[in-house]
Amino acid sequence: MILGLVLALLVLGLLLVYSSSFALGILAFDNANYFVMRQGLWAVVGVAAMLALMRFDYDWLRAVSPLLMLVAIIGLVAVLVPGIGLERNGAQRWISFGPLSGQPSEFAKLALIIYVAAWLSGKETYVKSFALGFVPFVLMVGVVAGLVLLEPDTGTAAVLVLTTVTLFFIAGASLTHLAALVGIGSISSMFLILTASYRADRIVAFLGAEDDPTGIGFHTLQLLIGLGSGGITGLGPGASRQKFFYIPGSHTDGVFAVLGEELGLIGAVGVLMLFAFLIYRGFRVVLGARDEFGALLATGIICWIAYQALINVGGITRAIPMTGIPMPFLSYGGSALAALLAAIGILLSVSKHATGPRSVERERSGRGRSPTSGQARGVQRGAR
Amino acid sequence: MARSSHRLTWRLLFLILLLLVGMAGLVARLVHVQVIDHEYYAAQAAEEHLHRTVVREPRGAILDRNGYPLATTTAAFDVYVDPRSWADPATAFAGAATLAPILGRGAGDLLDAVLAFENGDYLAARAVSAYAGLQLLELAPVGVKLVETGVRAYPESDLASSLLGFIGLDQVGLAGIEAAFDIELGGVPGEVYFERDGLGNPIPFGSRLGTEPVAGGDIRLTIDRYVQRLVERSLAEAVERHEATGGSIIVMNPNTGAVLAVASQPAYLLSELDLTDEEDTGRYRPRAVTDVYPPGSVMKTITMAAAIDRGLVTPGTTYVDNGRAEVEGGEPILNWDFSAHGTTTMTELLQFSLNTGAVWLSRLLGTDAFYEYIDRFGFRQPTNSGLGGEPSALMRLPSDDDWYPVDLATNSYGQGLSVTPLHMITAVSALVNGGLLMRPYLVEEVSGPVGRRAYEPVVVRRAVAEQTSRTLVQMMNAVVDGTPGHLGQVAGYSVGGKTGTSTFADSAETVASFVGFAPVADPQMIVLIKIDGPQDSPLGGVVAAPIFSELAPQILSYLGVSPDGSALIERAP
Incomplete structure (x- = not known):
């Protein structure tokens, strides 16, 4: 079911990327298929990774998680080094691999989720401890988020922090510590907003885009015009007008506005329902997971997808200030898509190697792993 | 189900609830933007996309009695710069450095003028030659747009200036034969509404309404x-x-x-025509x-x-x-x-x-x-x-x-x-x-x-x-x-x-x-x-x-x- 949902989103995403990028492709590269071809290539890489990861028991990830984390941090440092990292639009987020280029931060999201899930599931008794739980967690997440902020990529850093804090919370962290994290997060956010004018502009645009429709408010208003002019049924597939250089990043962060313009409320809510269904199926996986590592892995992956979708659509609909976060599966961005598909592969592995309601019989008869499910139950009890 | 329900901790429920509230909020916002405010945004979109333009066929020539041209129209380009595309200093410097020499302007002046301009596209030069236009098309500096236009050329130089008359920037004849036979030369302009993209160009499959222009023709004078x-x-x-x-x-x-x-x-x-000099209109x-x-x-x-x-x-x-x-x-x-x-x-x-x-x-x-x-x-x-x-x-x-x-x-x-x-x-x-x-x-x-x-x-x-x-x-x-x-x-x-x-x-x-x-x-x-x-x-x-x-x-x-x-x-x- 999850696989079907993801493949549906993947196909829809490729169609949307094509629709929203051909004009830019022609203008910039004289090739209408420029973006969709690249996205397609990454999709193939991602699907291969997904199919591979879902076949193996996810347990091996626990062992390699420190290594993954190390690679992620090396990548995040390397991208900041001039000559290795590519600068685009004033941010250093890309490393090129031959014809393709990717964002180490997308890999880092996955690596950090695996690492934190492994770390939390191995330290069930220390989670509530300040010195052994809170401090290492803050340091770990702080280093990764800090490196991402240096690129700078506030949106990705926000998703990283939100997802890992959620894992910390689900794993049973002390509410006092969580309150402190909320405090630290709020103060850091204020600090980040006050130190960079483009972040402050986002807040100004959120509150009063109409005061400067051609300047600070332009982005916000163009997204709403696209979404709003779509109405209930939309202008028709491919018929967006706003994608013709009105919506900045119409094929990346703004792709949902193009979706809303072309397919209307029906399409926009339909896609949200696909995500809701995917998240629902994700929680079924969490609940059926064999052990806490699997449960936390699944939770992290679901939260990653859910938070990005909520923040992206929230920014586009002006429910919250805009942050530069792509829409999972739909936005142009190859490494993000590949990382997401790999994560789905892990989610499917957790699902496959579960002892939950659907698969318990198969697990018992097939591989006889019932002792581990008992262990997992114990973990949950301990966490409570 | 019994096995899974005991894992549904309050923390997990809280998370699910949070995501549900978020999702419901987004659906509410989408209904608001796409249904309740649809008319408003559709009107905004129309205002932004629809562009009215007067289109003309190239103006006919004025010939002498033996067919020698006295006034003709040659292709030219109006050059515009979109200041928004020049927001990035490096892009702006590169653009100005490419554009300025072709237009015969100082790069610094051009840069200042473009960045100071706030009402859409800045008109950097009017009716530059087809040659300069083709150079710009080749170099394609960022944010520079070319609009095809015609410019009156006079192969016989100032011959019969006051008889031929001249046309204004809107291609309408203002004096002499150009004014008296404006429709015969310029035809009937069409008024076209088309949907344009964010760079000002027509959207390929966008709607196009209005009247098409009727072409004018050449006028052969009795003048030798x-x-x-x-x-x-x-x-x-x-x-x-x-x-x-x-x-x-x-x-x-x-x-x-x-x-x-x-x-x-x-x-x-004609070679010294200065329409800004009001004193001259009597001539x-x-x-x-x-x-x-x-x-x-x-x-x-x-x-x-x-x-x-x-x-x-x-x-x-x-x-x-x-x-x-x-x-x-x-x-x-x-x-x-x-x-x-x-x-x-x-x-x-x-x-x-x-x-x-x-x-x-x-x-x-x-x-x-x-x-x-x-x-x-x-x-x-x-x-x-x-x-x-x-x-x-x-x-x-x-x-x-x-x-x-x-x-x-x-x-x-x-x-x-x-x-x-x-x-x-x-x-x-x-x-x-x-x-x-x-x-x-x-x-x-x-x-x-x-x-x-x-x-x-x-x-x-x-x-x-x-x-x-x-x-x-x-x-x-x-x-x-x-x-x-x-x-x-x-x-x-x-x-x-x-x-x-x-x-x-x-x-x-x-x-x-x-x-x-x-x-x-x-x-x-x-x-x-x-x-x-x-x-x-x-x-x-x-x-x-x-x-x-x-x-x-x-x-x-x-x-x-x-x-x-x-x-x-x-x-x-």
Whole structure:
């Protein structure tokens, strides 16, 4: 079911990327298929990774998680080094691999989720401890988020922090510590907003885009015009007008506005329902997971997808200030898509190697792993 | 289910609830934006996307009578810069560095101007050449947009500037032929509403509403570029030589009314046109067609024709010139040289240009008959040449309250009334072409996508009997060729003509003029020359007639009219 949902989103995403990028492709590269071809290539890489990861028991990830984390941090440092990292639009987020280029931060999201899930599931008794739980967690997440902020990529850093804090919370962290994290997060956010004018502009645009429709408010208003002019049924597939250089990043962060313009409320809510269904199926996986590592892995992956979708659509609909976060599966961005598909592969592995309601019989008869499910139950009890 | 439910901790429930609330909030926002506010955003989208533009087909050319282009349209580009694309300093510097040298502007100035501009796209240069445009298309600097436009080019440079006129930035003719034949040249502009993208270009499958433009065509004038150049050069030299304030020369085919050349001064040069200079607007009209002057003694030919046409006199008829003519309610009228010639024939009346004789003729004709002929020769209407701004003659008529008998007397010798040079040459043409008043015309043919329209000579009416015309041709021949030392005589050709010397009523400025035609047996060319305010001599015979003498043989030989061995040649030593 999850696989079907993801493949549906993947196909829809490729169609949307094509629709929203051909004009830019022609203008910039004289090739209408420029973006969709690249996205397609990454999709193939991602699907291969997904199919591979879902076949193996996810347990091996626990062992390699420190290594993954190390690679992620090396990548995040390397991208900041001039000559290795590519600068685009004033941010250093890309490393090129031959014809393709990717964002180490997308890999880092996955690596950090695996690492934190492994770390939390191995330290069930220390989670509530300040010195052994809170401090290492803050340091770990702080280093990764800090490196991402240096690129700078506030949106990705926000998703990283939100997802890992959620894992910390689900794993049973002390509410006092969580309150402190909320405090630290709020103060850091204020600090980040006050130190960079483009972040402050986002807040100004959120509150009063109409005061400067051609300047600070332009982005916000163009997204709403696209979404709003779509109405209930939309202008028709491919018929967006706003994608013709009105919506900045119409094929990346703004792709949902193009979706809303072309397919209307029906399409926009339909896609949200696909995500809701995917998240629902994700929680079924969490609940059926064999052990806490699997449960936390699944939770992290679901939260990653859910938070990005909520923040992206929230920014586009002006429910919250805009942050530069792509829409999972739909936005142009190859490494993000590949990382997401790999994560789905892990989610499917957790699902496959579960002892939950659907698969318990198969697990018992097939591989006889019932002792581990008992262990997992114990973990949950301990966490409570 | 029992196994899974115990794992559903309150923390997990809290997370699910949080995500549910978030999702529900987004759906609510989507309904708000896409359903409740749909009309508002749809209107915003339409306002942003729909762009009204006036589209025109390329403007037709203006050609001379042989098809040589006098004004054509060549491709050009308006260059715009989108300041939004130059928000990034590195992009802006690179863009300005590429663009500035092609436009011939300083890179720094251009950069400042673009970044200071807040109302959409900055117009960096208007109508740059196609070559520069293609260079820019090749280099494609960021944020630079090219809009195709046309620019008027003048292969003959400033030739016939005031006749051709010019067009404004909106491609609408503002003066001269360009204005008078604006629709024929420019067609009918279309008004198109199209959906445009964020860079201002039409969206490929966007809707396009409105009317399509109708193309105009080329206009072939009756003007001959060679004759026009001769005439312009002669006029400029004469104005300078006589330190005159201005003047006009018209060359016409008396049999058809086709104008071969028309020049006037003061004028402007197309190459030095500056539409921002409001002081200059008075220069833009073709004065030979729009401005009136007192024709002076040239009018005596009309008075004479009327009397002969009525059968009242013949060339041999005599009257007694005692040097003055008493007029009811006015000063007595004297001859221009204060002379008295005693018994004088009608031919001598014209040769000596006697005012007293003209007054005598007008009395013989009577008021009604005189003004009837004024009407027949077309002075009381515009000549309808097709150019705008043509007036009727300025004169008092017997039906007017302020008309007095003295007006009849002065009008008979061309004072107290004002006509345009085109009026006068058209009237004299009727005298020499067999008596038909022709409508003067400047456009031979209009041809374009919608078809081809040729202008045929138009007979307005018969002004005098054919015999009258023949008589007048002989008398006017006598005036020039029969007067020893007349400066209007032409080497190799028999000619006829009449001088005029007059004074503007509202200023002391004098006008020296001459109307001449050739060859006498079958006139093919008629020329009117008028010089305003000559400083050395006021006399038409001294100032204007020599210009005819110089121009006529050049034009006649160019037109292929063989010399007819005039008496002048035979008498020459």
